[in-house]
Amino acid sequence: MNIEIKNGRVIDPKNGVDRKATLYIVDGKIAGLGDAPAGFSADKTVDAAGCVVCPGLIDLGARLNSIEAELAAAVAGGVTSVVVPPDADPPLDEPELADRLVHRGAEIGKARVLPLGALTLGLQGERLAELAGLKKAGCVAFSQANRTVVDTEALLRAMEYAATFGFAIWLQPQDHWLSRNGIAHEGEVSSRLGLAGIPVAAETIAVGTIVQLVRDTGCRVHLTRLSSAAGVALIQRAQHEGLPVTFDIGVHHLLLTENDIGYFNPHARFSPPLRAQGDRQALSTAAAAGLAPICSDHTPVGADDKLLPFGEAKPGATGLEVLLPLTLKWAEEAKVTLPDALARITSAPAKVLGLASGELGVGAVADICIFDPEATWQLTPEALKSRGKNSPWIGYMLTGKVKSTLVGGRVVFEA
Amino acid sequence: MHNPQLNKDGELTHLLSIEGLPQRILTQILDTAASFMEVSARDVKKVPLLRGKSVFNLFFENSTRTRTTFEIAAKRLSADVINLDINKSSTAKGETLLDTIDNLVAMHANLFVVRHASSGAPYLIAEHLQRIGRDDVHVVNAGDGRHAHPTQGLLDMYTIRHYKKDFTQLRVAIVGDILHSRVARSDIHALTTLGVPEVRAIGPETLLPKHLDKLGVHVFHDMNEGLKDVDVVIMLRLQNERMTGALLPSAGEYFRHYGLTPQKLALAKPDAIVMHPGPMNRGIEIHSAVADGPQAVILPQVTFGIAVRMAVMSIVAGN
Amino acid sequence: MSSHPEVLPDAEAQCRQLAELIRPNLSKKPALVGIYSGGAWIAERLRELLDLPEEIGLIDVSFYRDDFAEKGLHPQCKPTVIPFEVEGRHLILVDDVLYTGRTTRAAINELFDYGRPASIELAVLADRGGRELPVAATYGAWAVELNDNQNLVLAKQDDGRLVWRMEHA
Numbered sequence: 061m062n063i064e065i066k067n068g069r070v071i072d073p074k075n076g077v078d079r080k081a082t083l084y085i086v087d088g089k090i091a092g093l094g095d096a097p098a099g100f101s102a103d104k105t106v107d108a109a110g111c112v113v114c115p116g117l118i119d120l121g122a123r124l125n126s127i128e129a130e131l132a133a134a135v136a137g138g139v140t141s142v143v144v145p146p147d148a149d150p151p152l153d154e155p156e157l158a159d160r161l162v163h164r165g166a167e168i169g170k171a172r173v174l175p176l177g178a179l180t181l182g183l184q185g186e187r188l189a190e191l192a193g194l195k196k197a198g199c200v201a202f203s204q205a206n207r208t209v210v211d212t213e214a215l216l217r218a219m220e221y222a223a224t225f226g227f228a229i230w231l232q233p234q235d236h237w238l239s240r241n242g243i244a245h246e247g248e249v250s251s252r253l254g255l256a257g258i259p260v261a262a263e264t265i266a267v268g269t270i271v272q273l274v275r276d277t278g279c280r281v282h283l284t285r286l287s288s289a290a291g292v293a294l295i296q297r298a299q300h301e302g303l304p305v306t307f308d309i310g311v312h313h314l315l316l317t318e319n320d321i322g323y324f325n326p327h328a329r330f331s332p333p334l335r336a337q338g339d340r341q342a343l344s345t346a347a348a349a350g351l352a353p354i355c356s357d358h359t360p361v362g363a364d365d366k367l368l369p370f371g372e373a374k375p376g377a378t379g380l381e382v383l384l385p386l387t388l389k390w391a392e393e394a395k396v397t398l399p400d401a402l403a404r405i406t407s408a409p410a411k412v413l414g415l416a417s418g419e420l421g422v423g424a425v426a427d428i429c430i431f432d433p434e435a436t437w438q439l440t441p442e443a444l445k446s447r448g449k450n451s452p453w454i455g456y457m458l459t460g461k462v463k464s465t466l467v468g469g470r471v472v473f474e475a
Numbered sequence: 476m477h478n479p480q481l482n483k484d485g486e487l488t489h490l491l492s493i494e495g496l497p498q499r500i501l502t503q504i505l506d507t508a509a510s511f512m513e514v515s516a517r518d519v520k521k522v523p524l525l526r527g528k529s530v531f532n533l534f535f536e537n538s539t540r541t542r543t544t545f546e547i548a549a550k551r552l553s554a555d556v557i558n559l560d561i562n563k564s565s566t567a568k569g570e571t572l573l574d575t576i577d578n579l580v581a582m583h584a585n586l587f588v589v590r591h592a593s594s595g596a597p598y599l600i601a602e603h604l605q606r607i608g609r610d611d612v613h614v615v616n617a618g619d620g621r622h623a624h625p626t627q628g629l630l631d632m633y634t635i636r637h638y639k640k641d642f643t644q645l646r647v648a649i650v651g652d653i654l655h656s657r658v659a660r661s662d663i664h665a666l667t668t669l670g671v672p673e674v675r676a677i678g679p680e681t682l683l684p685k686h687l688d689k690l691g692v693h694v695f696h697d698m699n700e701g702l703k704d705v706d707v708v709i710m711l712r713l714q715n716e717r718m719t720g721a722l723l724p725s726a727g728e729y730f731r732h733y734g735l736t737p738q739k740l741a742l743a744k745p746d747a748i749v750m751h752p753g754p755m756n757r758g759i760e761i762h763s764a765v766a767d768g769p770q771a772v773i774l775p776q777v778t779f780g781i782a783v784r785m786a787v788m789s790i791v792a793g794n
Numbered sequence: 795m796s797s798h799p800e801v802l803p804d805a806e807a808q809c810r811q812l813a814e815l816i817r818p819n820l821s822k823k824p825a826l827v828g829i830y831s832g833g834a835w836i837a838e839r840l841r842e843l844l845d846l847p848e849e850i851g852l853i854d855v856s857f858y859r860d861d862f863a864e865k866g867l868h869p870q871c872k873p874t875v876i877p878f879e880v881e882g883r884h885l886i887l888v889d890d891v892l893y894t895g896r897t898t899r900a901a902i903n904e905l906f907d908y909g910r911p912a913s914i915e916l917a918v919l920a921d922r923g924g925r926e927l928p929v930a931a932t933y934g935a936w937a938v939e940l941n942d943n944q945n946l947v948l949a950k951q952d953d954g955r956l957v958w959r960m961e962h963a
Contacts, residue, residue, distance in 0.1 A: 326599075511857075793867040
C-alpha cells in the first residue's frame with residue numbers, strides 16, 4: 061500500500077529534518093520526503109495540515125496489565141514501540157512467556173511490543189533466568205523492573221553472564237535497605253507529612269555499585285527512571301570515563317516534585333519517589349542536554365489501589381497517552397525546541413535499544429505519529445483508552461493531541 | 476491548594492492537622508475549651524449541643540486511652556457514641572477504608588474520630604466525604620501514622636496557655652523521638668502558629684526528621700544545652716520497637732542522654748513545666764522523680780484534653 | 795409602648811429604673827445571673843445599684859442554643875461562671891433585649907444543669923415583642939416596637955457607659 065502524508069510539518073530529529081513536506085510510504089517503509097519516489101501513486105492520502113509528522117514514539121517503560129487496552133492506549137498516544145518491564149504477573153522469566161507476549165502483541169497489531177526479560181527467576185534477585193532463551197524469544201534486554209538485586213554477588217554474576225553474550229541489563233538503581241520502608245523522598249515534605257523517607261543515597265549507592273560492576277565486567281547497563289541530581293551526576297562521570305552506561309527519565313519526574321504530594325495525593329506516589337526541586341531541575345537539564353531519553357513509565361493501577369492512604373496506594377501513573385503532551389509541556393517550561401523534545405521520545409530511546417526505528421529516513425520502517433501541537437484537551441478518565449485512569453493530571457488541560465498513528469505503514473489509530 | 480479542613484467560609488469543618496490552620500481558629504478552639512472546662516467542673520457535666528448526633532470512633536489502630544477521652548468528650552456533648560474496633564471487623568473481610576466510611580455514612584454518622592496507622596488517612600476520608608457531597612459529616616483526626624495528632628497538640632497548647640499565659644515569650648523544648656511522633660509535628664505547628672519565638676527539638680540524629688529547621692525548629696543533640704532556660708519541656712514517648720533496630724543502642728544509653736532527670740530539669744527555668752502525651756515509660760524517657768514532681772503537669776493535660784476535644788467536636792460539627 | 799423610636803433612650807437611666815422595679819423583692823435574697831454580654835453588664839450595674847454583696851453569675855448560652863444546627867457554635871464563647879450554689883436559690887436572669895425568648899429558654903436550661911433553683915425571674919432592659927416561646931419578663935424597663943430588620947444592641951463605651959445602638963440588617 062502506498063500512502064502519502066501531505067501538508068504536515070515533518071520533524072525527523074535524527075536526520076535533522078524540520079520542514080513542511082509530503083512524506084511517502086511504500087510497503088511499510090519510508091520511500092521519500094518532499095519528492096515522490098518514481099512511479100508513486102497514492103492508495104491513501106492523509107492530510108496532516110496543521111499537524112506535526114514525526115517518528116512514532118518509543119516508550120522505554122510501559123506496563124501492559126491488560127494488553128489489548130494498553131496497546132490501544134499506546135497508539136492513541138502516538139507510541140509505536142513499547143518496552144515492557146518484566147514485573148508482570150507472572151514475571152517474564154521464561155522464554156515461553158516472552159514468546160507468548162510477543163505473539164500476542166503482534167496479533168493485536170497496534171504498537172510493537174519489546175519485552176524486557178527477567179534478569180533473575182521470579183525477579184527474586186537470586187538465580188539467573190535463561191537469558192539466552194529469553195533473548196531468542198524476543199526480549200530486547202534483561203531487567204529487574206523496579207526491584208533490587210539485594211545480593212551484590214548475584215548482581216556481579218548476572219552482569220558477567222550478560223556480558224558474555226553481549227546482552228544489556230536494565231536496572232532501576234535503588235538500594236534495597238534504604239528504600240524498603242520508604243514511601244516518599246526523604247526531605248522537607250516527608251518530614252512535614254510524617255511519611256517514611258527514601259534518601260537520595262538509596263539511588264546514589266545503587267548507581268555507585270552498578271557503575272563499579274560495569275567497570276569490572278564491561279556489561280552494558282541502562283539505568284531506568286533516575287530521580288536525583290546526585291544520581292545523574294554519578295552516571296555522567298561514568299559516561300565520561302567511557303563506561304557503557306545510559307539512563308532514562310520518567311516524564312513525571314521532569315514535571316513534578318515532592319511538593320506535588322500536597323495533602324497526601326496518592327497520585328503523586330511514584331517509584332522512585334518524586335524528589336526535591338533541585339533534583340527535578342537537574343533531571344530537566346540532563347534531558348534538555350540530550351543526555352537521556354524520556355519515557356512514560358506507564359503504570360496502570362486500578363482505582364481501588366489508589367483510593368488508599370498515601371503509603372498504602374500503589375505507586376505509578378498512567379503514561380502512554382500523556383507521554384507526548386507532558387513532554388511538550390516540559391519542553392515549553394525548559395525552553396527546549398520541538399525537534400529536540402521529540403528526539404527524547406523517538407531517536408534517543410531508539411539509540412538505547414539499538415533499534416533502526418525512531419527516524420523517518422528513506423528505508424526506515426514507517427512508524428509514524430501525526431499530532432496537532434496546538435490542540436488542547438482535558439485529561440479525564442473517559443478520555444483515556446488505558447485501563448489505568450491514575451494520573452496526577454486528571455482534570456488538567458493538556459496541549460498536543462495525536463491525530464493518527466502508523467505502525468509499519470498501517471494506520472493503527474485515527475482520532 | 477484548597478485546605479480540606481476548612482469550608483468555603485474559612486471555618487473549620489474537619490480537624491485533620493494543625494498545619495495550615497490560622498491562629499484565629501487555634502485561639503477559638505482554646506477559648507471554647509475554656510468554657511467546657513467550666514462545664515466539666517459542674518455536677519451535670521453535659522451540654523445538649525450534639526444531642527441526636529452520632530459520633531463514630533474509628534480506631535484502625537488500638538488506643539484505649541485516646542478513644543476513651545474522645546468518648547467522654549462526645550458523651551458530655553450529648554452525642555451518641557459508637558466505638559468500632561476496625562482491626563477485628565471489616566478490614567479483615569477485604570472491605571476498604573472508604574467502604575467502611577460509606578457504610579457508616581449510610582447509618583447517619585455525623586462525625587468520625589479517626590485513628591489510623593497510615594499518615595494522611597483522615598485526609599482521604601475527608602476528601603471522600605466532599606466527593607460524595609456529604610459536607611454535613613465531619614472528621615476529627617485522632618492520630619494518623621507519624622503525621623499529626625492535632626487534638627493532642629491543642630491540649631498541649633491549652634496546658635501551656637493555662638500555666639504560662641503568653642505564648643510570645645516562651646522557649647519550648649520537645650525531647651525524644653520526633654521522627655516517629657505525630658504529637659511532635661502537631662506541637663511544632665501549633666507552637667509556631669501561636670507565636671512561640673523559640674521551639675527546640677532535642678534528640679539523637681536517628682530520631683530527628685530531616686529539615687526540621689524548615690519548620691522553624693532549633694535542633695539540639697545535647698540535652699544539657701537544649702534544656703537551658705526553657706519554659707516548657709515536652710517529653711515524647713519512646714516506643715519499645717525503637718530499641719530493637721539500629722536507631723538506638725539501648726534504653727539505658729538513651730536514658731543517660733535524653734531521659735529527663737531532676738538534674739537535667741534544673742537547667743530549665745525554675746518555673747518550667749514538664750508535659751508528656753502519655754503513656755509514660757518511666758526510667759526510659761522520664762525519671763519518676765520528675766514525672767511525679769511539682770513541675771509535671773501530665774495529669775492536668777489529661778483533664779484539659781477532654782475539654783479541648785469537646786471544643787473541637789462542637790466547632791466542626793457546627794460548621 | 796414606644797413605637798419605632800427616632801432617638802434612643804438613655805440605657806444607664808433605664809438600668810436605674812430596672813433596679814427600682816427589683817428593689818421591693820430583695821427580701822428573697824435573689825442572686826443575679828447576667829447573660830453575655832449585654833445582660834452581664836446590666837447585672838453588674840444592678841448589683842451596684844441594689845448594693846448586693848454577692849458576685850453575679852455570668853452565663854453564655856452558646857452550648858444550649860437551639861440554632862446550633864443552622865449556625866454552628868458561636869466563634870467567641872465565654873465560660874459560664876456561677877459563683878454561688880444554684881440549688882434552692884431565687885435567681886434573677888438579666889438580659890439586655892427580650893425578643894423571641896429562645897435565649898431565655900437556653901439560659902434556664904443551662905441554670906438547671908447547676909441545680910434546681912427555688913425560682914427564676916427575668917429582668918430585661920428592653921422588650922421588643924416578637925416572642926416565639928411562652929416567655930415573659932418579670933421586670934422590664936422599656937417596651938419598644940421595632941421592624942424585623944432592626945436590631946437593638948447594647949454597647950459599652952470606652953468610658954464604661956452603656957448605650958443603645960440601632961443596627962439595620
